[in-house]
Amino acid sequence: MIRALGDGTSFHALFATHPRLTDLVLSPDGTRLIASVQTINDQENRYVSRLWEVDPSGERGSRLVARSAQGDFAPAFAADGTLLFLSGRENAGSAAAKGESDSQGVGLWALPHRGEPRQIAHHPGGISAFAVAGDARTVAYTADLPPGAVDSEGSAVLLRERRSALVDAVLYDAAMTSAVDAGLGPDEPHTFVLHADRAPVNAGGQGPAGAGDMALSPDGSLVAYTRDARGLAADMNVVVVADAATGVEHHAFSRTGQRYYHPTFTADGSALVCQRQREETYDTEWRVTLVAFDLASGEETDLLPEFDNWPWPGRAVLSPVRGDATLWFTGDEQGHCPVFRREADGTITRLTASGAYASLCVSPDGATLYALRSTIDGPPRVVRLDAVTAGQEPVFLRAPGSLDRLPGTLTEVRVEADDGFPLHAWLALPEDASAERPAPLIIAPHGGPQTSWSAWTWLWNPWPFAARGYAVLLPDPALSTGYGQHMQERGRGQYGGQPYRDLIALTDAALARDDLDATRTGLAGWSFGGYLANRAATLTDRFRAIVTHAGMWNLEAFQSGTDMHAYFRKIFGDPRTRRERYEANSPHFHASELTTPMLIAHGGKDHRVPMGQALSLHSDLQRLGTPAGFLHFPDEGHRIEAPNHIRLMYETVLNFFDHHVLGREAGTQAVGDAGRPCATRH
Structure with missing residues (x-):
């Protein structure tokens, strides 16, 4: 647990070392519940995972899985109850x-x-x-192959040749491939199927967007995976169902303008359920649903045709009972992420009253659910739910990860936007905020933009700020999930329009409270939130300081440099022929308006928002003489992952706000816990 403050240790230092629950799985007989728990290593520069056994009844405390080792993660159960997992541990044999x-x-x-x-x-x-088969000793796994290799042996030969040549250059004859915080090819993921006592079968290439997106039929005879084929339009992919023994394709499902994710076989193996996603384009907004493919007829059925709670239902968890068409899924809704149950007739019931749920598991009889539940003011914890009852509160099970206490309280802010749409935000208040001692306010828009402030986060968490005396507003502006399809329509194609106006409306509503100080405010955002911070820096001088982490500055340069260039160009158009949205939304056109002190944070290996965006903004700030800092993490990507870097970022950002928002004298070096130097100043 995070211990109480007052021992001279900062909250964000304790926060960085707190155990993190990341995965939860249930054994086929329902008697064993395994959680993956990350803890900080001895060098405090990496999180490492261990597997813990949790009592499903809640009567006994949790314990480390016997013979599990540090570095074991991603647990799953084979059909015979054997625990499978990924690990980098040495194998003596x-x-x-x-x-x-x-x-x-x-x-x-x-x-x-x-x-x-x-x-x-x-x-x-x-x-x-x-992935594992429900009723057979068959496993499918994802691993990369370099061009020219068809199996692990061929891959090993090519990798040895590459190392022996002492050359790491790559000649691309097709588009470079990458995923967020991952390298740019040339290796591509493939699906392999491992049968008992047989060599793995290469069932086919997936392509970057489908890496790890696979499933096995219960009897292990079929494998399903998503594939991005060369030459295929960027706005679609293919769901492949292949023979698990030979790799021969049986079915290939696709639809123009749609992408499919998270395939799952029904208990009888007759159908495949997937998430179907229509991404935003110049003329259409996001829409996501769950669909079923009948493997006999090939017919595709939308399972949520009238469901408008949000545009992004998550991975479906299907009933393990043969013949039962019930499924469960999670989805953002009004600042929460509930569990929903869908009956065979299409009836949908919200099972949970509050909180955000992930890693859903269903018992063998379909009567009980297990999950990880978090809230804005509580990290993930293992819980048990009834699989039928609406509006219930969960039973908390005994597992690592709970908090002792937080340095403040959580409330909500609601207001109507300028177009009349109802808006929502969470507000974290420090313990001593009152009308007599109003707290300074930091506004922290989320990334995405298609996401929501509904769950606990380890990156840009509000509570280290509250421990320092700041209130933190967590707004859900236009394009946020959980507020119906119209929330997407009102923000489509105008990143800096309605989303920015919604952010300001929620800020004004929060500052109407007498326990917040409207004269001492700051703004801090990551990714899309960083873009909104950059946008605000050119449109208003109401904030005393702004922090932008991995935010877009020059949208025209961004669309040609990001690893999602084709996706972004669909939304904003080709800047050479359709310039309207770039000119209306790109902050760099208004660089002359930069007067607010800014701190830029960026990872040197960020392919999602390339570092050139940060360098360009920093150059404009320097040219204009606007106070600016640049916190550069050479080995980080789009997110900050290393615990020592997380602690450093919180301390640097808090020092920046202390100086510019509170008026405290700035030091000459960012200093961390116990006076340790953390970041060298140049």
Whole structure:
């Protein structure tokens, strides 16, 4: 638990070391519940995972899984109850022990309930994800292959040749591939199927957008995965259903303008349920639903045709009972992320009253659910739910991750936008905020933009700010999820229009409270929130200081440099022929209006928002003589991942706001806990 303050240690330092629950799985017989828990390593520069056993009844405390080791993660159960997981632990019986470095990296391991763990699959460069068959000893996994390789042996040969040549250059004959915070190719993910006592079968390439997106039929005879084929339009992908023994394709489902994710087979193997996503374009807004493919007829059925709570239902969890068409899913709704139940007739019931849920598991009889539940003011915890009852509160189970206390309280802010649409935000208040001692306010718009402030977050969490005496407003402006399809319509194609006006409306509503100080405000955002921070810096001088992390500055340069260039160009158009949205929304056109002190934070390996965006903004600030700082993380990507970097960022940002919002004297160096220097100033 995070211990009480007052021992001279800052809250954000304790926050960075707090255990993090990331995954939850249930055994096929419903008797074992396994959670993946991340803790900080001895060097305090990385989070490492261990597997914990949680009592489903809630009567006994949790404990480490016997014979689990540091670095085990992504647990799942095989049909016979064997615990499978990914791990980078050494395998004394593998080629690694013989000095063959190609087998190093993350492998797939099996741990029987009684017995020692053994590695059952490895691949040069490691395995990134896997899936199991519900009723058979069959496993599918994702691993990368370089061009020209068809299996792990061929991959190993090519990798050895690449290392021996001492050359890491890549000649691309097709578009470069990457995912957020991952490198730019040339290797591409493939799906492999591992049958008992047989060599893995290469079932086919997935492409970057489908990496790890796969499922096995309950009997292990079919494998499904999503694929981005070369030459295929950027606004669609293909759901492939292939023979798990040979890799021969049986079905290939696709639809122009749609992308499919998270395939899952029904309990009888007759159908495949997927998330279907229509991404935003110049003329259409986001829309996401769940669909079912009948494997006999090929017919596709929309399972949520009238569901308008939000535009992004998550992965479906299907009933394990053969013949039962019930499924469960989660989705943002008004600042929460409830669990929903869909009956065979299409009836939808919201099962949970509050909170945000993830890692749903269903018991073998379909009567009980287990999940990770979090809130804005509470990190993920393991809970149990009735699988039928509406509006219920969960039963909390005994597992790592709970908090001792927080340095403040949480409330809500509501107001109508300038177009009459009802808006919502969360407000974190420090403990001593009152009319007599109004707190300074930091506004923190979320990333996305298609997401919502509904769950606990470790990046840009409000409570380190509250511990320092700041109130934090967490607004959900236009394009946020959880407020119906119209929330997408009103923000389409105008990142700096309605979303910015909604942010200001929620800020004004919050500052009408007598326990907030309207004269001492700041703004801080990450990704799309960083863009809104940049936008605000050119449109208003009401904030005393602005922090922008991985935010867009020059939208025209961004669309050609981001790893999502095709996606962004669909929304804003080609800047050479359709300039209207770039000129209306790109902050850099108004650089001359930059007067507010700004702190820029950016990762050197950010492919989503390339660092050139930060460099361009910093150059404009310097040219204009506007006070500016640049916190550069050379080895971080779009997010800040390392715990020592997270602690550093909070301390640097808080010092920046202390100086410019509160008027405290600035130091000559950013200083962390116990006076340790954290960031060198140049």
